[in-house]
Amino acid sequence: MAESSRYALFKPDVLETVGYAYGRATSTERQGVYDVERLASGRWVDLGAFATQRGAAEVERRGVTEEEALSGIGTYVGSALCVARVPPGKPKVWDYGVVAGYTWCDRTITGTLQITFIEGTSNVAFVKEELQDLVIATYALRPCQMRGTADIMPAEMRSLHAAAHGHFNGVGEPARRSSTTVLKKLTMNLIDESQAVPVYNLDKTRIEFLKIEHILNYVFYQEGRRRAPQGMDVAASLFAPDAKPGRADDHGPHGHNSTDAERMHQHYDSDDDLAPAEPSRGDRPSERAKRGRDELPVEAASNQGDSRLTALRRRLEDDPEMVRDIVQLIAFRQSNLSNGSASSLVNTATTEPKSQFRSSRQQGIVHGAMTNGKYFSLDAQLFVETMQSQAKNFDYLPHPGVARGFYGWDFSFRGLTIRHFAPMDVEVEREYLRRYDMTDFSSKNKLPEPQRASDLADVLAALEVLGIGV
Known part of the structure; x- marks a missing residue:
């Protein structure tokens, strides 16, 4: 006796699909059930085989024609x-x-x-x-x-x-x-x-x-299980637009919001070395007071810059990657580098080959602070070459001159602007490759002209791209 084939449109999850799916009964009814296999049609044309048993009443009442089932229209x-x-x-x-x-x-x-x-x-x-x-x-x-x-x-x-x-x-x-x-x-x-x-x-x-x-x-x-920016509440369900209430640990013991310093440290997953070292309990009070007096002018001079960075961080709350980078920059400004205290920063490799580009000690300290992890063991020349070899991972083309300026963080001295990090499409990238020697890391290889920003969104996009490389 030849096997009969019945087709039916089944509800979501019945045939292990998130939506509706067609199934085919591959046997005659036995004790009130059919052997059913999932039909590869419509949305599920690329899924593998799946078979189960379903009740005869369900298969018969939800039956469709073979032509409809093969078209896959109901799966949509x-x-x-x-x-x-x-x-x-x-x-x-x-x-x-x-x-x-x-x-x-x-x-x-x-x-x-x-x-x-x-x-x-x-x-x-x-x-x-x-x-x-x-x-x-x-x-x-x-x-x-x-x-x-x-x-x-x-x-x-x-x-x-x-x-x-x-x-x-x-x-x-x-x-x-x-x-x-x-x-x-x-x-x-x-x-x-x-x-x-x-x-x-x-x-x-x-x-x-x-x-x-x-x-x-x-x-x-x-x-995506990503950390949302400070102040943003993300709903726990797609069909629950009202944001879930904030967590208890978002507030202090008296119900007030955490300070900026506390919020900054929430982002330090693996950059603990960027935080200023706590004074030792063994320090004498006179020594701590003296250090405090010496540090007052530096703190006063940096307050205005830190305030601007904090304001920028709040304006870019919808971009967690950029917020993280701004937080790290604030921490770097507060690390007493100007006083020559680099004990809290990660030292870079002490040996470097003779090459056309050599970093200063300050550049090495900055590099270690900014890249604590992935680029830690690289000397200056190898860092630049690594940036160049990973060009496809960035939205901008790391021209040797751009990479040198980025490494030294001396934008204004080299004529480097944020627009040198603007996203570029394939045509612009090909034009750069045609016009510039991308293997020449010497100072003779001049910077390309930066792209012009048409609106504020272009500037924000460049900031976002710049944050990827940091």
Whole structure:
């Protein structure tokens, strides 16, 4: 007797998928159950084999035709899509929405998706080649929003989404929370993070509108298990926009916020050597008082600079990487380097080869303080060459002159500006490689002209890139 095949659309998790999935009964009914295997179609076309047993009533009541099951149309219910459509009065463009439902016509073997966009729900013909299922963060970034389908072909659309996903989540490169940085690198239109977009709540089988900022914060900090900036509360659930209450350890014993110094030390996971050394209990009171008097002028002179850095740190609270770098710079300014006290800093290697670039003792101390860890054992020349060899890990091209100035931290003396660290696309990088000798680390290799900033976002992006190398 030949095996019969029944097809059915099963609910999420039944066939070990986060959404709806088609299954095929591979046997006749035995004691009220069917042997069911998951069908590789629609969203799950790349998944491996999976088989289980389901009740006969469930399989029969949720039955569909073979053509529908093979098309995979039902698997897209609840998914976030980039799909081609023709809005009223506009050409065919790429748009973003969530699938609320679908219809299937057995006679014509065609289907229609009911997709909820920002402005409402529309019927869109089901064409697999003109849609892509997206993870929620890439859906919120919307790199192809309202771009013409002739301007961006389907293969290009998928490539842009893959690039946006990698840049945001740190796949093969540093992760970036800033949607402006991600989209500008792709040369795509920027988004308004205060805008609410539709998201399908599978648990409650309903569509909810969530702010883009909330979605990106939740994915980047909560799912990515990254430390959120000081003062930012991230919701514990995607569908709980109200931020969770602050932790008890965020406040002092009297309920007041921690001081800036206390908050700075929260970021020192492995840079304890940057903190000024505590006075020894064996020191005589007269010696401690004398040191205190000697340090007063230095502290007074640095207060204004520290205040500016603290204000900058607060303005960049949405970028934890940049906050960490600013905190380390504040700690470095407070480490009494100007008094010649470098005991709290990590010493660099004492031996270095004869080369065209040699660092001063102060540069070596600065280098040890800033790079305590990854570059600790490298001398100056090897540090510059390492920066050059790791060019693909940075958003800027570490031109030898830029790397030398970065190593010495003497920007103004070498004519180096923050815009030398501005993100650059592939075309600009190729132009640099063509025009400059990227293997010449001598002072004869002049600095390239920095890119001009068109707005404040360009400056912030350069700050963010600069923080990666520190």
